[in-house]
Amino acid sequence: MQLSIVIPLLNEEKSLPELYNWIVEVMLSNSFSYEIIFINDGSTDHSWQIIEDLATTSQNVKAIHFKKNYGKSQALHAGFLMAKGEVVITMDADLQDNPEEIPELYHLVHNENYDIVSGWKKKRYDNVVTKNLPSKLFNLAARKVSGLALHDFNCGLKAYKLEVVKNIDVYGEMHRYIPLLAKNAGYTNIREKEVKHQARKYGETKFGSERFLHGLLDLITIWFLSKFGKNPMHLFGGLGILMFFIGFLSALYIGISKLYHLYNHVPDILVTQNPWFFIALTVMVIGTLLFLSGFIAELILRTQRKHERYKVSKTLNH
Template sequence: MQLSVVIPLLNEEKSIPELYSWITKVMEVNNFTYEIIFIDDGSTDDSWEIIEELSETDSRIKAIRFIQNYGKSQALHAGFKKTKGDVVITMDADLQDNPEEIPALYSLITAEGYDLVSGWKKKRYDDVLTKNIPSKVFNAAARKTSGLHLHDFNCGLKAYKKEVVKNIEVYGEMHRYIPVLAKNAGFRKIGEKVVQHQARKYGTTKFGAERFINGFLDLITIWFLSRFGKRPMHLFGAWGVLMFVLGFFIALGVGSSKLYKLWKNIPDILVTQNPWFYIALTIMVMGTMFFLTGFLGELILRNQQNEKRYYINKTLNLN
């Protein structure tokens, strides 16, 4: 199979039929062999019923329905597990991503050997204050932190080699950082392509202002995990030892000063009245706690088990 198109959605009953027709038209013109995998992330409208109706006439439509809303990352994770295509395309269901971009994205993966190609919505039709400006700030921070020079990390329209989606773990709210996850997994040829962005035709956006706060928090998380996720002792242990040694030498200095004054019969205050004694003690205790944190992190890492992160209610045309 050439292509798998993975589409997470939430309450997009009006968009689904039009998106399906548009995708099938593009696929037929380009003679692609394909499957379309819809992931219904707990919709409360008629989205699932519409997908069921479409699947009755087209077996290439496959679908997963979550028992409740778990988020876009979990939807993508479930979809990636079921893909069979050599190239995987992800896109949103709100008609803001243009299916006409699929052939060019496919060519970049197959002909030019990219592992992942991310869309770049250079010209956007979103609100400037609530989306465009925060998005620019967010993307600038992501570029600086990750070392990946992409303009639009959060664009839903992306193309992947099959090996990429089968070897990355998209969890929490990490769908924004799939290129970073791919890079951390060892896939180095990551590029981007300017894609056409379209104004939302139906409904309203499912993402509020909190997505930017969560995005920056996730950025810190992924930075930490990419550098120390497999070796927490290298961070916490190093800082713990450094702080303990620093506290020890401060305490040694306080003790040496006390002994010197006793030897010279110089009047002095009690050790417990010296603020440096408590500073040294605090630093040593904090160093010990950092070291133990790193040690516990190593134990947890070596004994962790994959937990169930979502529950599937129904599936269509999936083994």
């Protein structure tokens, strides 16, 4: 099979029939063998009923139904597990991603051997204040921290080798950083392609402005995990030893100073009346706690077990 098209969705009943017909038209005109995988992320409208109807008319339609809304990352994770095509395309269900971009994305991955091709919505039809400007600032921060020269980390339209999606773990809200997760896993042949962006035709966006704050926090998490995820003691233990050493030297200096004053019969305040004594003691305690945190993190890392992150209620044609 050449293509797996993975589409996470939440309450997109109006756009689904039009999106499906559009994709099928592109697939047939290019003679692709394909599967369309819809992941219904807890929709409360008639999205699942529409997907069931589509699945009865075509064996190319496969679907996963979540018992509740778990988020886009979990939906993509489930879709990637089901995908079987040589090239995996992800796109949103709101008709803002253009299916006519799929042949070129497939060509870049399959024929030019890119691991990932990430879409770049250079010209956007979103609100400038609430989406465009925050998105530009977010992408700037993401480029600086990740080292990936991508203009649009948030673009849902991406193409992957099947091998890539089978070897990365998309969790939490990390769907924005799949290229970075892939890079950390050793898939470094990544490029960007400018894609068409459509104005939203039905409904409203499911993402609020808080997604940018969450995105920045997730970016810090990925940076930390890529640097210290395998050896957290290197960070916490190193900082702990440094702070304990600084506190110990400070306390030692205070003690020597006190002995000097006593030996020379120079009046001096009690050690417990010296605020620097308590500062030194606090620094030593913090250093000890940091060291213990690193030790505990190492233990957790070595004893962790995989656990179920979402509940699948139904699947179709799988």
